[in-house]
Amino acid sequence: MHPLDAFLLSEGDDVVWEAFHENSKTSRVEPHLYFERHPSDQTIVTMMRGLREVKPYADRAKVALPEELGSMRVSLEDALTGRESAREFGPGPVSLGDVGTILRCAQGVTRDNVDTSFPRPFRSVPSGGALYPLEVYVWARSVTDLPTGLYHYDPHDHDLDVLGDVDIDDAFVQQDLVESAAAVVLVSAVFFRSVFKYGERGYRFVLLEAGHLVQNALLAARGRELAAVPIGGYFDREVDRALGFDGLHESVVYAMLVGRPVSA
Template sequence: MHPVDAFLLEESEEAVWESFHENSKTSRATPHLYFDRHPSDSTVLAMMNRLRETKPHRDRPRIALPYDLPGSETGLDEALTERASARGFGPGPVGLADVAKVLRCAYGVTRSNADGAYPRPFRTVPSGGALYPLELYVWARDVTGLERGLHHYDPTTHELHDLGAFEAGGCFVQGDLVAAAPAVVLVTAVFQRSAYKYGERGYRFVLIEAGHAVQNAVLAAFGRGLAAVPVGGYFDRELDALMGLDGLHESVVYTLLLGRREPE
């Protein structure tokens, strides 16, 4: 047997992903993580009403974002085929309107769902059970019209909450690339919003949803002529700590760097 084939077939007790994947499979026999069986619709609705739709940050200054967002310069077909992950950024800031568009396309509210049985308005991404477990933050490094620092995005009001000074360049594997980016979108997950209904499977749904949101953001950025690159190379515990997250109930699951395109 070829050594590569042997490696691929080998099972390792230390491979956490194998254990997680097995334990997060949907089963007819395995009991629910929190309930004896899958929660009823009434239980799900009661929990949705108890859990926050988004983090409020009521004590922080609020910044209204423009609803009249700039149009895309390219169509969807071109964005899908021409998009490329940035390997660097050109000089100069990015505009607040462009950041607002990226955020709204990534995770903004699209429909009220006022006539539905469940209370969550729909957003730009598919979400398991329409539970929307993600939170988006913007680390503004050079954004026109926005103070430098960390900001939390409220999709229900299309506003930013100013969380104050912030510096996390040392938390990334590619620190030089981050240092050149005028804006960094930090995607966190409040896991309980999904896990209470789906148990271990909910963790899978959280990560899938983060991918949906970041892909939306990448396409929106390309449509505005910006450079973008999704980044998973960061030191989780350090970044969570700087953001004031406990790393267990809420943690960073994805990041996206935004900036101007490099001159051709």
């Protein structure tokens, strides 16, 4: 027997990734998850208008982010070829302008679509059906002019909702790396925003979109000559609990650390 044969899965094994991939395939014959058949455009638009585009924190204080997109110090070509995952961060804070630029590039509004046939504004991140199921949070650890704490990014107003203090160092596998970062970007998904239209495949679209969003943020950080690294090593239930999510209807699906580069 070939040594790899022992690792091959036999039919009927209870493997989550296989079940997910199979269930999220587009089919011509299987019924829609929520509708008898695929919903009409009118139904989709009606549903979109009834769903929130971004979570409201109306009772929270706001922190305005710089309106102007911060200038990039590195070209796109150099950002792409020079991007690497930081294994450590140098001392010192990042600026509020850095944070605002990264968030706007990650999923800021790029077109308001007023007086068009599109029911929602467009953002910098591609999204299946322009449904935008993702929310972005920032755990500011060392950001100039921003007190330490947790914030929610509102892409429509381009500001931060102040959510208060939080300490989730222990919720990450690489605690020492998190402790040296200036800020942690946390991406959560409100799953129903996508799956109401696409059914099980909507979950696949959510994860794809999270990858697009974080790549935008990584390139923006590199463009600002900052160090950054995407993070998947965290204890989901602990992070969700700290952010007030139930882990089912909304859950953190990706994270990114950003900070000063280590001096050569």
